[in-house]
Amino acid sequence: GNVRMGWDSPVKEVVNPSFIELNGRGGLGWLEGFNELVTRCGYEWVGHPGVDNGELLTLHGRAANIPANKVTLHIDEIPPYAITLRGELKEQAFKKVDFSVATELVTEPGSVVFALNDTLTNNGDYPKEYQALYHSNFSTPFLEQGARFVAPVKQVSPFNDKAKGDLPEWQTYRAPTRDYDETVYNVVPYADAKGDTLTVLHNKAGSLGVS
Template sequence: MKKALILSTLALLISGQVAAKTWVLTDTESNTEQGNWHISSHQLNIKSSPFSIEQTVLHGGKQEGSKLLVIKSQNGLTITLIPTRGMDILRVEGFGVRMGWDSPVKEVVNPAYMNLESRNGLGWLEGFNEMMVRCGYEWTGHPGMADGQLYTLHGKAGNTPASKVEVSVSDSAPYTITVRGLLKESTFKKADLQTQTELQYVPGSSQFSIHDVLTNKGDYDHDYQIIYHSNFGQPILEEGAQFLAPIAQISPFNDYAKKGLSTWQTYAGPTKGFDEMVFNIAPLSGANHQTLAAVVNKAGNKGAAIHFNTTQLPVLTLWKNTDTLKQGYVTGIEPGTSYAYPVSIEREQKRVKQLAPGQSAHFDLTYQLLHSASDVNQIKQDIATIQGDKKVEEISTPMAKE
């Protein structure tokens, strides 16, 4: 883990110290929209790290007008972002491994066709197919009534088109690629939260970093919540795959998950009739509050890991949805400020945070694609170091009841 974090930090430092070429693809203030757009290392006269960055506007069905922004590194990862869906990450591929999953939702649904209040607040599911979706920031969690209004599933950020999108490439090696997006959750008399999202990637690397800054632009204190809903299916997820993390405490989300508590570390194959099992985790962390969580295949030579900071994201949710392949065979590793209970419960249990006017909160994560046994073994070693001799406390009673 230390090596991964050092590399990520080094990339951030390098990219911040050198000049960069920047392209603005979308900007509502200047009425800018590039539409289909492309740049490559060849055009920039970069010979050591072949890559391309391309934006495509989609057409047809519910994806009409949606946009994909694809970073393709010849010797590294292909990262597909969705500027029209909260700067979410649709999928990541490289080294013969995919981070992502197969949802019954095949189109990249334009938020204009979404009704988040449908199905009693579960309308969010009608567009859910991303590898990583930002659940927040004004609220997150299961739908429920509070303050005389319906709080829909997992908030609005993941279905908010970015108001500004820009791409930068540093002028010097390692030619760090940075994609920034601006998400606005602004409602008259309610909230004015803005999130500056940032993804950084060094061509040829097997990892990338996320740095998001949430700011309260209003004149009043305002609640915020976030869950980084990160989802993985085949080829990583399979019968005998393992979930790995340094853990202080784990408990079932509800009564249904109780029967899966004894096997929370392993996964079943695709199972018809399997309802989702969710577990609430209090993660342990090491130096500088850094920790990680991972899912690896049965053979231990493929996987995905997420490195994060527990001062920023103090809780972790494990979502096991080992239903049939067509229904959506997937697991979620979800660092956050809250568990997935409705807002009312999270408030009662004092996990909902607040920002004062002008105040910001920062969220830093590194996603690492594991493509060899040595990668997986290093992650296991890093987790074991943080876990030490501490025993995982398994609590059989859910911490709340919806």
């Protein structure tokens, strides 16, 4: 409806990947195009930049800045007239990696739900490790002082030193705080037989949320 999703990045427009220098800023160049509601991170690696076997692994990999090809739009001719946007990402480098990712974004007219369906294929001759992170980014009106994250949690642990001190209040958000560093937690949720689970981020009043 009239509820805005997403967040307020200094980056206001979609930046063509040719203008993103991933190696810039010591491996933080990815941030110069970062403004999506959901960002795909991967697939050779995710996480903070660092050197591994002499190679600089940049922030969150390349997936968010690989242009899609074979992009098609499908609209069903029968109710509920599902809208499907499909494309293919290819992460390829001679002697290094040969991944392809078939991706779909699916919704229906008038719906408040969308689905991302991604299928990663290793086209190489040998097994290859991959990592995937779906970086979901929200702001007001969901995030505010007293907003909460709720999930059926089996285990939670701090990812970084900043999170250790805040662990007792890990589910509750504070007001915007100057110079507040990222606070990250590892969460292992309970799930059903298919491995699916449910998480909710809601405002302080519990009157508005996203799951």
